Every structure is written in structure tokens, then in C-alpha cells.
Amino acid sequence: MKRLVILGAGTAGTMMTNHLHKELDKMGWKLTIIDEREEHYYQPGYLFLPFDIYEPEDIVKPIKKFIPREVRLLTDKIEKIDAEKSLVKMRNGDQLHYDVLIIATGAKIAPEEVEGMKGSEWQQSVFDFYTFEGALALRNKLREWEGGKLVVHITEMPIKCPVAPLEFAFLADSYFKHKNMRDRVEITYVTPLSGAFTKPKATAALDHLLEEKNIAIESDFAIAEVDNENRKIIDYGGREIPFDLLVTVPTNKGDDLIARSGLGDDLNYVPTHKGSLQSLQHPNIFVIGDASNIPASKAGSVAHFEAEILSENILRYIKGEPLKEEFDGHANCFVETGNGKALLIDFNYTHEPVEGEFPFPGVGPLRLLKESRMNHMGKLAFKWIYWNMLLKGTHIPFVSATMQEAGKHF
């Protein structure tokens, strides 16, 4: 019996398991999925946890609930991938041979990359919201915070869900308004990029939001260090920004396992073909989700669209047929703008987000790149879709894996 091994039971790995298990069974393959954790985290929920919109139980469920019983689920640490010998070596000394390997080990924050970031103020006045622990600690801080300078900060690109820090700033504006303390909070958004928006159509459509919400922008800020004692961040050009509360998105990196296995670039992302999702070095290794270096957004929707195309490619690879190079970088994301409204954006490698209707051209009901209550309802409904459809690999009706150009105002 041949063996397909999936590393990582997050969004991408779980979806691939559910896509493949029926097809592979028929062909005499054994499917194994490995993750060191027992819980699956709904990462989009990390944005809502700090503001008391979601509770921890909304965003954490057992991994095994989403893995079919016939699939072997291993809960253990992986030491190394030996790609030359097609072996996965476990920390406990076990070894698993694979015929096909899918790497879905994701990306995570690396605050230690910036001097002083994980210093004495970490989780005192310096927080992240890209981990469950970080988002929960921030919730507790916000519940008692009396106001001052709130700085929302991105260290460097690429990061998971690139719009999340901006959504955080928008939701913070709403949160403090509802607590009747907005006048006691200064919100500053600090980015290494040239602005909060970098694409022409999005800038034109959305730039007014920052002014409306009284959010100040500091752009082109390349952080050199966090000064814990004086509570300020300092950039390489010597610019200083003081804070009372710093909410930062640290450098994002692929898993250390990728570095230990010698399979990654300098940020531990696996070099991957952007159309077929096959590893550029090893034909029997495929990469899905945040773990790859493809120039698509690191987002669950991207992993969802990738999963449909990768499933087909795995079956083609097994049968010895040529792979399809069809993945177009398609992403589809709700962007919370606060006060019960949200935007929807739909884009790919070649097309920036534009205005239009989704999913039915000329009809909607969702509007692209425009604030609406309907989009916000879509974002909240998405949690149910994630747990009940997306992870199980159920096709979302009317939403295709490659981007549709009709209904968009290019």
C-alpha cells in the first residue's frame, strides 16, 4: 500500500485530508496527517477575540473532529523531513516513509526577530493578536485599559492576512466609541509600506475611512527596535513613535521544521511552483497554504482555492499525468471596517481588488470594495461556513477556485 502524508492539521492540511481521503482509498493509498497540537484554531477569530466579539470556545475545537475516522491522525512532534529518502522523522524516534508528502505547516510570528520586541513589556504594553494566547491577553488588557496612545504596527511583509492589522485599527475605533472613551484614545497605524493602502483602486475607494475614523498613519517605517523602558518604537532612519499600548504584527516565518529540514528560503517558506503547487526541489512534495513561498496572500481563502486545484494535481501525479498549472493566486476576503460594516475583496496574481458585485455579476448580493452591513453579516456567517463546510472540503456554491472576471469594474 502506498502512503500519502500530510504535515499540519490547520486550515490547509485539514481541507486536503478531507478532499483526498475518499479518492485515495479507492486507489489503494493510506493517508496520514500529523500535527503536534490537539486543537484546531479558527484564526480569523483572533481579530474578534480582543474586542469581546468572540469567546475562546468560538474559535477552538478538537482537530480530530475534522479528520475522517479512516485517516491515521498522529499527534506528535516532527523532528525533520528527509526529502532525499522520502522520510518523516518524528521526535520520538519513529520514521514514516511517504510516497507523496503535502507540507501544510503554515506560518507563525517571530517577535524575536526585532530587538526588544519580546522584552519586559511583552504582554504588558506590547501585544500580538496573531496567536490565541496573544489575542486573549490583549482582550484582558483592553477590558481594563484607560486610554492613551494605541499604536497598531506591522513589522515587515509578507504577513498572514495582510488586511488584519487595518481591520484591528478599524475595530478598535468602534470598540472605544462604544465604551464612550474614544476621545481618550489616539490611534496610529504604522506600516513599512508606503501607506495603509498600496493599490490604486483600493486607495481611491477606501482612503477616506482613515480620516473618518480619525486614525493617523505613519508609513515607510522599518522598525529597528522596541524601546521597552521609554515605550517607543524606533526605525532604522531614527524616527521614533511613542506608545502606551503597542499592538504589533511581528515578522512572520514558516515553521522551524522547514529550516531544520533544509527545505526553506530565508523566512522558512518552501520554494513552490505558483501554478501547480509542487515543490521546486522535490517532485513528490507539494505545498499548500501559508507554508509556501508563492506570491499569493497568506489567507485561508487562498488555501481553500489551492486545495481544489492541488487535489486534482495529486491525483494526476499519482497516475503519472502532467500537472495542471492553474492556480491564479485567487483570494476572497471580508475586511471589517467597524460599526457593523465590512468590505469584500476578490483578487488574484494579476488583478488588484476592484469594485463590482459578488458572486453574481450585476446582481451581488455582496458589493466588492464597498462598505456594507451585508458584507459584515457575510464575515460573521463565515465562521459557520468554516467549521461546517470549508474544513470538510465542501465546495462553496457559486465561488470558483480561479477568479471570475465578470461583474468586476476593472
Add this chain to the structure above:
Amino acid sequence: MEKIICGTTIEVNEEGYLTNFSQWCTEIGDELAKEANIDLSPRHREVITYLQGEHKKEVPLSIRKVGKSGVVDIKEFYSLFPLAPLKTATKIAGIPKPASCI
């Protein structure tokens, strides 16, 4: 938008970044540098060649990454292209400025 440099017509966006890297040549780089008040030295050119190589490989650029490249450290990068080095250097190199999805 179109722009004429050294007798050649090039395509640029609203901010003056080339939209088609294949139209770039050394003379165009020199002119774009002059517009940013920079006189290109051999060190500038080494950095620009590195950035163009990363662009061709579709690797996202960041100042911290440039600093770790071994080509130039961050201090020198700032002294070569003052204020916002990556934004300025990518413009001269004829490649897009680093961007997010919106």
C-alpha cells in the same frame, strides 16, 4: 501613463513607477535616480541589481530582508537611498514598490 526618458517612451503608473520592467535600462535608471536627487555610484548599482534579481524571482522585498542579504546593510541602504530607501530604490530599479493586497 507614458513618459519619455532618453528619447524612449516608457509606461509608468501614477506615482512614476515603471509598469513594465522589460523597458528598463541603465540610462533610464540614471534618469530616475536624478529625479530623486541621487547620483548613482557603483554601490547603488549593486543594490539595484540585487533588488531586480529578487523581483524576477517574485520574492517580496522588505528593508529588513535587504539588510540580511549580505549585499548591503541597513545603515548603508539608508545612506545610499535616504528617507524611504526601499520606495526610492525600487522606483530607480524599475520594479514595483512593495505592496499589500489592497
